[in-house]
Amino acid sequence: IGRLARTxxxxxxxxxxxxxxxxxxxxxxxxxxxxxSHELRTPVTALRAQVELLRDGLATEEExxxxxxxxxxxxxxxxxLVDDLLxxxxxxxSGYVIEKEPCxxxxxxxxIYQSMALVASDKGIHLSFRQRQSSEGTxxxxxxxxxxxxxxxxxxxxxKYSQSGTNIHMILSESTxxxxxxxxxxxxxxxxxxxxxxxxxxxRASNTGHTEGT
Numbered sequence: 001i002g003r004l005a006r007t008x009x010x011x012x013x014x015x016x017x018x019x020x021x022x023x024x025x026x027x028x029x030x031x032x033x034x035x036x037s038h039e040l041r042t043p044v045t046a047l048r049a050q051v052e053l054l055r056d057g058l059a060t061e062e063e064x065x066x067x068x069x070x071x072x073x074x075x076x077x078x079x080x081l082v083d084d085l086l087x088x089x090x091x092x093x094s095g096y097v098i099e100k101e102p103c104x105x106x107x108x109x110x111x112i113y114q115s116m117a118l119v120a121s122d123k124g125i126h127l128s129f130r131q132r133q134s135s136e137g138t139x140x141x142x143x144x145x146x147x148x149x150x151x152x153x154x155x156x157x158x159x160k161y162s163q164s165g166t167n168i169h170m171i172l173s174e175s176t177x178x179x180x181x182x183x184x185x186x187x188x189x190x191x192x193x194x195x196x197x198x199x200x201x202x203x204r205a206s207n208t209g210h211t212e213g214t
Contacts, residue, residue, distance in 0.1 A: 039081055039149065042156050047074045049118040070114045080145055098143050105179055106131065106138040108148050109172060116155045124164030132173040158185040
């Protein structure tokens with residue numbers, strides 16, 4: 001009887017462990033689809049804003065090449081996201097290492113500014129970008145796509161939580177041994193009691209109302 005009881009206990013523990021794995025797998029799937037939705041929303045919004053501007057004939061002849069190039073870059077970015085959907089789930093796995101290579105931080109920021117300035121403008125917000133050092137020497141070891149995704153999230157949230165008629169500033173400066181990117185907006189800010197939760201998945205501060213977080 002004692003052996004049977006131990007066997008039943010072991011079986012119960014195995015079933016509990018399997019159920020926990022299934023629950024974790026389901027949660028991972030939900031997070032994956034949520035991440036995909038957030039990642040695709042921003043470039044699609046940027047594309048729509050630029051195409052609508054061109055459709056309405058609001059761009060000058062001199063501005064057209066810049067808009068065409070920006071639209072082309074956004075389509076390439078979307079293609080990378082589509083080709084790389086499974087990478088989002090791999091990023092959540094322990095032990096995954098992001099491939100890094102030399103990339104120009106200034107190019108990344110100019111790319112983001114070109115895309116997000118129109119998105120901000122549609123909401124009546126002015127997005128500016130300036131650098132406090134020369135354009136040379138802004139090479140960093142990183143992953144262009146991942147860095148772009150990260151910075152776009154900050155800009156997207158700044159736009160989302162800012163009011164019409166306000167400003168968002170992107171400022172690239174250089175410290176002793178690193179670059180410093182400052183993103184400053186005139187939005188509602190984050191209450192002190194919520195500061196320790198800012199890195200929680202899709203957490204919304206208590207003063208954001210019903211606006212979705214990223």
